[in-house]
Amino acid sequence: MIPAAFEYYRPKDMAGVLSLLEQHGDDARVMAGGHSLIPMMKLRMAEVPHLIDLQDVGGMSDIDIDADSIRIGAMVTQADIIDHADLADVAPILREAALQIADPQVRYMGTVGGNVANGDPGNDMPGLMQCLDAQFTLVGSGGERSVRARAFYEAAYMTAREDDEVLTAVKIPLPEGGYAYEKQKRKIGDYATAAAAVQIVNDGGTCAAASIAMTNLSDTPIYSEAAGAALVGTSVDDAAIKTAVAAMLGDIDPSEDNRGPVAFKKHVAGVILRRTIERAWSRA
Amino acid sequence: MSKKMHIKLKVNGKDEEFLAEPRELLIYTLRERLNITGPHIGCDTSHCGACTVTINGKSVKSCTMFVAQADGGDITTIEGIGGPDDLHPLQEAFKEHHGLQCGFCTPGMITRAAKLLEENPNPTEEEIRFGMAGNICRCTGYQNIVKSIQAAAAEMNAAKEAAE
Secondary structure, three states: OOOOOOEEEOOOOHHHHHHHHHHHHHHEEEEOOOOOHHHHHHOOOOOOOEEEEOOOOOOOOOEEEOOOEEEEEOOOEHHHHHHOHHHHHHOHHHHHHHOOOOOHHHHHHOEHHHHHHOOOOOOOHHHHHHHOOOEEEEEEOOEEEEEEHHHOEEEOOEEOOOOOOEEEEEEEEOOOOEEEEEEEEOOOOOOEEEEEEEEEEEEOOEEEEEEEEEEOOOOOOEEOHHHHHHHOOOOOOHHHHHHHHHHHHHHOOOOOEOOEOHHHHHHHHHHHHHHHHHHHHHOO | OOOOEEEEEEEOOEEEEEEEOOOOEHHHHHHHHOOOOOOOOOOOOOOOOOOEEEEOOEEEEHHHOEHHHHOOOEEEOHHHHOEOOEOOHHHHHHHHOOOOOOOOOHHHHHHHHHHHHHHOOOOOHHHHHHHOOOOOOOOOOOHHHHHHHHHHHHHHHHHHHHHO
16 A cells, blocks of 8 residues: 655754644644554545654653653653553553553554544543543644643544644653553454543542543543542442443443444443453552 | 655665655565565555564564655664574574464564564563564464474573573
8 A cells, every 4th residue: 555645854853843834734744653644644544745754853752750740752652661660660550551552563663642642532542641630742833731631632533732733742640549451452453442541549448539531432532530430439349330330331422333333332341441440449 | 746765774784775755665665676575565554564674673564664764774674684594593493393384474473573582582472472463374373483482582592591
């Protein structure tokens, strides 16, 4: 498969990227690892007359951990996440999720920034970032701004990022308590039929806080505030989990595709969320 | 057609320079421009891993990289890993342990396995299966591929110990 022709740019700094974006508007796209964009270009489902490769723009490949937050540069790859021992200590859910994304070759190239900025409902990091209440840093000609992951996704491939902005980093408050990322997929490399991210705090046998987000069950990731709230104040027993699952099912809106009909997806979403809550609670 | 770019690559230790459209995919550069036909095109959709090469120390599916992205890169293909008169321990082990039948996936398998053993010289069976998950084989059922990689790892570790 051969994509349509494009002009290729490899600017050395963000000023160069922003001036190209300003010049070419929505005819230009930035590319990190390219493992979402290139397949779309090969299928000619994405037309990119001006392709801006970010590989030579510095300052976006670091993982910084301080007393209360984590900053992950947009060009950090899934392989970098998996290999970073300090990150696995403070936020093990990131490694657990990254290990379930695609396959080794794709994880060497695929980046956190690309995964969250792309806006594909099948990507795993958006739901995870909503669970963790991350903030995305966007840089444009007008300067820098932050958008909460929970407010970033508008529809499939539609996000709060403007055409002339670049997502440069993800900032995550240090997560607390138990965690789990569970993903049901048909095979290695597939997107989720259903996936769930859970962080949960156990205070002497009672759930003190719970955050729940779901992947690939709507045209955006779904942060289910109601599902988390259903667990708070309980001992996370069977009845509480049933209530949480029912609340989550009220928030998702899956559509039928080659992963199955709507009823099946709802069923799998319930099974996966139960499993994720139980595992996160066992670690809390 | 877009403007051609001046591309420089190092492939299996040899410097290559040519003009190419940026949209040219690396697998086509290797196979059709440079006549390096070890990496294969299986699915052309970044699933099967038959086109796997090593670029700048990473295992990459060369059907999912533009030649423009690879510009300046250092690439190793199966041809750079070993040849008929000088088989790499992985090639020897795949031959010995029936790690292939039709052989179509084998260049990608071995190129990926070489990188895996570089990162983890003594992998468990589970680590091999996980580390090789981006390469699909439709003949062997993987059992003998895993055995071959285990055998190669043992052989390479023994050779390293003997050298020390």
